[in-house]
Amino acid sequence: MKDLTFGTMIAVFEEMFGRGLFWFLVVAAVVITLAYIYVLIRDRSVSMKKFLWAQLSMPFGAVAAVALVLWVTKSSLSDLGGPIDVIIFLGIAALGAVGLSILVYTAGSLIAPPERSEG
């Protein structure tokens, strides 16, 4: 590939999702991350109960991310052909797991803020 710059990457991603959806996804990711930081700061500690829920959601996030990619690209597990494939596969799973756990933790904290006694 020629001239793989940040600008090129953005242009390719814009084409992949459509300009509107791409920037919507970027904003959504930023908002969720900020909300996560916000609840961490607001609650001044990690709620172990919510953290447990977040952890329990991780396998679902991993499986969902992998299933989505396989489905969209009409491929199956048996198509993994080399080390880089396994790395990408695990990367997708990890992204799904971490993404969903952050979402679950943040949503939980926003919907049910800790009671005074808990903090």
Next chain:
Amino acid sequence: MNRRQFITLSAAGALLGASAHTAPAQTVKTSASIVIIGAGAAGTSLANRLVRRLDGAKITIVDPSERHLYQPGLSLVAAGLKPADYVVSSTAHWLPDGIDWIAEAATEIDPEARTVTTSGGQTVRYDFLVVAPGLVLDHDAIEGFSLDMVGENGIGALYAGPDHAARTWAAASKFTEEGGVGVFTRPATEMKCAGAPLKHTFLIDDIARTNGNAGKTEIIYANNSQALFGVPIVAEKVRMLFQDRGIAPALSHVLKRVDAGRRIATFDTPEGEKELGYDYLHVIPPQRAPDVVRQSGLSWADKWTDQGWVEVDMQTLRHLRYPDVFALGDVAGVPKGKTAASVKWQVPVVEDHLVAAIAGSEGTASYNGYTSCPMITRVGRAMLVEFDYQNNLVPSFPGIIAPLEELWISWLMKELALKPTYNAMLRGEA
């Protein structure tokens, strides 16, 4: 990709460092007239880049087609993996503001008088001409064959366009269910995306296999020469894949005639004519420069004389006899490079030399013959095949994505990233 690019990639992934945008190149003030023939992959991409580099230039693009075709998608359409409209968009959608589009065919080029005449009788004068009308598929060169046969009686021809690619799948899918003998061909001329005949062979074989019909199918790949691919190391790899998959190569077989009634294909071979019976036949016809180019005196006089590619310098794509003429894309008379990926590397080179010429200096950019064709070997896997004029492999992701290895990531790239990258290229952004 070098290490710096890899770091940029990682940074992009993390959406950091928005300042990494490349600085826009200096614009040049001019009143030059530039005519581009063809608004395909090459012409459109160049037009979008030139409007950013030139201030005041009169840019005219000539192309009769309302439809823009993303041709790499045809292979997917012909394997039932995408609908026909996946490859179709509108020409106007990609063209920049501030240029003239003449929706007519160029019918005459006079490089002495510096004019282009169109099918509607307009004559446009130019200071610089970029010839980018792609190539023509010479279906008539195959006796007994015509495009209306495609889709019936076991005949496919996916190069002919989206509708024919869809009809090709109609014929091919029947073969993957009923089995029989499949004969896959390629022409003896230069051709766009020399990997595409192989992709179709591999995909149809794979789909028959998935349908549980491997035992009922016999697949023959009729190759024009002794080597299965123009690049020796790739040819060897294809030979091994064929052996592994039980695909039988018929070497030095060039399709000459089709008898659709009796389902017999006749080939020219060094030992004379040979007949092969088929249940499914895939036809890719000889490919040549459009007539307007061949009649203009711009073609090589001593090379590819039956094909008429434009006589340009291999590195600069500038005409060897008319320095105000460039050729881009499939029509360029260079030994490699008839792919959209090559266009991506060629366009900045022509842009550089053209803008420099207008500014009264010499360009420095050089095209190394980069050609690439993600070779799908089955649904779910592909090989990245990237090479240059010297038949060297020039992998984009050395050490990360191995060339000539059947990988899922290469398939993901073909499925997810290739069309967006192509579109970004059309916009002049990649």
